[in-house]
Amino acid sequence: MNNQPVDLFIIGGGINGVGVARDAAGRGASVMLCEKDDLAEGTSSRTTKFIHGGLRYLEQFEFRLVKKALIEREVILQIAPHISYPLRLVLINNGKIRNPLKIRSGLFLYDNLAGRRKIPPTDKVNLRTSPEGTEIKDSFKNGYGYWDLWSDDARMVILNARDAVMHGAQIMTRTEFVKAEPVDDFWLISIRDKSTGILKQVRAKTLFDATGPWLKSNTIKIEGLQRPDDLRLVQGSHIILKKWWQGNHAYVLQHFDNRIVFVVPYLDNFAIVGTTERDLQGPIEEARITHSEKEYLLDMLNNHFKKQFEVDDIISSYSGVRPLFDRERGKNRSQVTRDYHLEFNLVQGKLPVISAYGGKLTTYRVLAEDAMAILEPYMPDLTCAWTSTKPLPGGDIPEGDFNLWFKDFNKKFGSLGEPLISHLGSTYGIEALAILQGVTSTTDLGINFGGNFYEKEALWLIENEMPKTANDILFRRTKHGLFLTSIERKNFENWVADRL
Ligand SMILES: Cc1cc2nc3c(=O)[nH]c(=O)nc-3n(C[C@H](O)[C@H](O)[C@H](O)COP(=O)(O)OP(=O)(O)OC[C@H]3O[C@@H](n4cnc5c(N)ncnc54)[C@H](O)[C@@H]3O)c2cc1C
Numbered sequence: 001m002n003n004q005p006v007d008l009f010i011i012g013g014g015i016n017g018v019g020v021a022r023d024a025a026g027r028g029a030s031v032m033l034c035e036k037d038d039l040a041e042g043t044s045s046r047t048t049k050f051i052h053g054g055l056r057y058l059e060q061f062e063f064r065l066v067k068k069a070l071i072e073r074e075v076i077l078q079i080a081p082h083i084s085y086p087l088r089l090v091l092i093n094n095g096k097i098r099n100p101l102k103i104r105s106g107l108f109l110y111d112n113l114a115g116r117r118k119i120p121p122t123d124k125v126n127l128r129t130s131p132e133g134t135e136i137k138d139s140f141k142n143g144y145g146y147w148d149l150w151s152d153d154a155r156m157v158i159l160n161a162r163d164a165v166m167h168g169a170q171i172m173t174r175t176e177f178v179k180a181e182p183v184d185d186f187w188l189i190s191i192r193d194k195s196t197g198i199l200k201q202v203r204a205k206t207l208f209d210a211t212g213p214w215l216k217s218n219t220i221k222i223e224g225l226q227r228p229d230d231l232r233l234v235q236g237s238h239i240i241l242k243k244w245w246q247g248n249h250a251y252v253l254q255h256f257d258n259r260i261v262f263v264v265p266y267l268d269n270f271a272i273v274g275t276t277e278r279d280l281q282g283p284i285e286e287a288r289i290t291h292s293e294k295e296y297l298l299d300m301l302n303n304h305f306k307k308q309f310e311v312d313d314i315i316s317s318y319s320g321v322r323p324l325f326d327r328e329r330g331k332n333r334s335q336v337t338r339d340y341h342l343e344f345n346l347v348q349g350k351l352p353v354i355s356a357y358g359g360k361l362t363t364y365r366v367l368a369e370d371a372m373a374i375l376e377p378y379m380p381d382l383t384c385a386w387t388s389t390k391p392l393p394g395g396d397i398p399e400g401d402f403n404l405w406f407k408d409f410n411k412k413f414g415s416l417g418e419p420l421i422s423h424l425g426s427t428y429g430i431e432a433l434a435i436l437q438g439v440t441s442t443t444d445l446g447i448n449f450g451g452n453f454y455e456k457e458a459l460w461l462i463e464n465e466m467p468k469t470a471n472d473i474l475f476r477r478t479k480h481g482l483f484l485t486s487i488e489r490k491n492f493e494n495w496v497a498d499r500l
Contacts, residue, residue: 005186006030006170007379009204011177011218014044015153015364016340016356017210018160018171019387023368024375025167026390027382032202033161033169034191036176038472040157042284043212044361045476046320048238048262048274051076051084051362052148053113055091055252056260057338058106063113065339069362070114073149076365077118079391080159081402082429084151086119087264090132091144091252092304098254107144122146135245135305145249150264153361154476155427158465159392160364165466166393174468179221180207182351195468206375207353213284213321215355224347231357232326235281237289237319238274239297240266244307253304261300267479270315273297280321289317316482325357340367344374352378394429405430416442420452427478435460447495450488453480458492462499470496 013035025031053070107122125143127133178190186203211218251263276293325341340359397405424432446455470493474481
């Protein structure tokens with residue numbers, strides 16, 4: 001057993017767990033985090049990849065949530081300008097579903113609730129004359145343009161985890177939380193290394209449960225806590241298609257069930273379409289898109305776009321599970337709040353534990369600040385809040401102007417080819433300079449594993465980003481896995497097996 005108790009033990013390496021780890025470690029707390037799989041392997045890599053205010057939540061009068069999330073758009077763009085960028089969304093008007101006056105009022109609030117610095121304002125779009133309307137069916141005449149942020153969700157998790165480690169946190173992946181018991185003045189926490197099966201015990205002053213959809217099964221392992229009955233698990237699925245429209249904008253489509261579906265450009269050549277919503281049936285790990293979810297999304301596309309789609313056009317799909325905080329049972333799934341709730345308990349009147357319910361990728365940083373405000377009295381030497389101004393690793397770009405920085409980066413390394421430079425710049429920001437140190441031609445990058453993936457990048461990832469399997473690298477730290485053939489993936493697995 002580790003003799004020295006840590007200030008904070010965190011269960012779960014999704015965005016909320018690593019966000020709290022980064023915040024706490026940066027304030028001087030000793031922090032330990034365990035994740036049963038890989039970082040971001042749960043819900044946090046299965047999102048629509050928006051850092052957004054959530055225009056739709058205004059209909060539910062969630063002004064507090066929308067304002068908080070709108071503020072975060074600007075903050076995230078400031079601290080992670082390499083993995084986020086403003087994305088224009090074109091909302092297709094359909095007066096039979098929503099009154100245009102209601103949409104205009106919503107957009108006015110969206111523009112003005114929280115103030116904007118870098119995010120452009122909304123505008124009206126004539127679909128008949130604008131290039132953004134070229135692919136849309138003639139029956140739709142107009143729409144509205146507004147802006148949110150696109151962000152690489154999995155890298156947001158990895159970068160928060162790395163920064164937490166840089167501030168002294170200990171992060172253990174493929175390590176499962178087994179139980180926590182109050183012993184004397186501390187939590188005695190049992191964890192199991194999944195690769196060796198070895199059980200280990202650590203002591204902690206405070207405990208934070210960030211297991212998202214897995215909250216129910218973990219709460220019962222924390223002695224003194226009741227199994228929560230106000231967590232609702234809702235599956236959401238996305239399909240990936242080949243991109244079929246010109247331009248970098250996304251579309252927002254309205255359904256007669258009052259839901260909206262996003263159509264978002266992805267990795268230059270692809271489009272993500274989602275999401276659906278259905279109460280989860282079966283184990284979280286087995287959440288997969290159903291035939292009716294595919295049909296729902298394809299129907300939405302076929303109702304709005306001139307091009308028509310069928311199931312065979314779907315290249316890939318992914319499903320995630322939202323852990324919604326649902327204290328008012330019986331609400332329609334879409335109406336259950338997307339805001340987070342931090343449930344605080346003092347077990348035996350002295351041992352603090354927080355369970356995090358719900359939330360959004362967008363609001364992870366403020367969730368962490370709120371958690372620290374609750375835990376502060378139990379860790380008296382903490383310094384003050386800091387994460388809203390300190391860039392994530394690679395994001396310390398001069399004046400936060402990614403485009404300007406990229407021009408310079410491209411000048412230096414453009415001879416390696418635009419696709420490679422663009423991938424490295426938008427994945428690693430200024431840390432790409434470390435990967436390219438001493439590189440003057442692609443031969444200096446070592447083995448090519450396929451596409452834009454070279455040995456130098458893989459070695460840097462192994463050294464810096466805590467991967468334990470080939471897929472950790474191919475699908476979460478990067479998306480190279482989507483571009484490699486099955487033979488290339490196998491070759492990479494063999495290469496990496498000796499090095500992890
Ligand atoms: C379809 C969909 C689309 C979404 N789109 C957006 C969006 O565009 N923008 C946005 O802001 N939000 C979006 N969200 C919401 C957002 O994804 C979630 O709020 C967020 O990812 C939740 O993060 P988390 O850390 O709480 O959970 P998770 O990411 O699920 O992390 C929990 C972690 O706990 C680990 N764990 C569980 N049990 C144990 C154990 N016993 N021991 C150790 N580890 C354990 C799991 O392996 C998992 O990695 C979307 C959600 C869904 C489902």
